[in-house]
Amino acid sequence: MIWTRELNATSPSLRMTRSWGGSVSCEEDARRLQGDLDRLGEWANAWQMQYNVDKCEVIHFGSKNRKVDYYLNGGRLVKGEMQRDLGVMVHQSLKVGMQVQQAVKKANGMLAFIAKGFEYRSGEVLLQLYRVLVRPHLEYCVQFWSPNLRKDILAIEGVQRRFTRLIPGMSGLSYEERLDKLGLHSLEFRRLRGDLIETYKILKSLDRLDAGRLFPMLGKSRTRGHSLRIRGKSFRTEMRKTFFTQTVVNLWNSLPQNVVEASSLAIFKRELDVALVAKGIRGYGEKAGNHNFATNANSTSWIPAPVSWIETNSKLRLEF
Structure with missing residues (x-):
């Protein structure tokens, strides 16, 4: 390519x-x-x-x-060994550690600016500043470089942990309790949800990508699943196993028919939120690397954590 x-x-x-x-x-x-x-x-x-x-x-x-x-x-x-491409650090090993460090550093810097620059710390004001100035650094092109190592996942989540402690009245509460009171989701859950939304956009040709090349279709089944089931490609390396096109397969195939056949993106997002709550899914897994994601006690679904999709062997960077 x-x-x-x-x-x-x-x-x-x-x-x-x-x-x-x-x-x-x-x-x-x-x-x-x-x-x-x-x-x-x-x-x-x-x-x-x-x-x-x-x-x-x-x-x-x-x-x-x-x-x-x-x-x-x-x-x-x-x-x-490494270059920046459209704001994302790409290493020849395809590991995302440097990109995670860069994103966390920028987000922490902006968080420090908010903490020191705003004396009036209203929860509503701080939430808006966080959504506009901090979180975009952690989610820019994240389907491309989403981490799968526990240390990287915790480093990204740590930024939001620090932010929730800035809000008045949150002392003594656990991270999950602070998220519930502020109406926020964990960043891991947002990446999972974003993966499914991106998959929908690709399959529905809302993005200018070759859907057949990225997500080969399994076809209809009389016994199980919906009509837009996809299959992952065979792989020989651990890196390929953590690509976006591999990690999203099982979770996408587990969605109800009414979700994947939504007539618009807005309807898909609404139905997706209902389905994720009903399944009790909160993320790809508390322990990255075990390829499990948290579900309710009756669910046995599993899916590995994502990293990216890059399907080239060589990349050139040229400047005038």
Whole structure:
């Protein structure tokens, strides 16, 4: 998959690119990707633009990646380990630890600003500030980098824990009690709910993604499940098991028919909230890594915790 604009676009501004990637499994794939770089260099020269090759990097994904050298305008691209792509830190190991640290640091900084900058601490005012200034740092593109390690989940949840203690009248209450009084959900539950909403948007073509490639359909069943059941892909690594397209499968398939066939996104969200409450689901699991999520005593459903979906082997970052 190549992340770029088409090189033959009519407007020069549409041809600008920051990064793209491609699946490389053989020498022919490597030559194809190098050919794309050659055409990019020719296009830049035709428009009298110069790339700063020293600031360009190639990141190789996969333990069996051959790590081929690539060149742009005669200069060899430096091999990097991590780059920021649309605000998300992407590491060559696909681990999300650095992104979690960055998100938590920004959120804690904004939380400190609120704590020190506002002397009048009304619960209503603080809640609004938290929703607008703090929580977006913890949920930006979270379906892409959602953590599965317990230490990362606790680090993210710790920001909301600290915030709830800022509210007057919350001393002596447990975290769950503070959430109930403030009308908030845990961030883990919000990620779970967001995963299901994103799945609905993909299957209903509300997002411009290839639904058939991400979520192969199982088809209708006379005995169990709804008509939009999906199946996970086979995998050989632990990292693949924690991708978004794998972790959401069982939970999505367990939803009632009236939820998945909602006629609009607003109706889906409303019916989804009712279904999650009825099932007693509060998150992907109190212990990340055991691949269980909390349900009521009569439920035996399970689902692993999410991380992301990335299905490329190489990624390039280019700058002028």
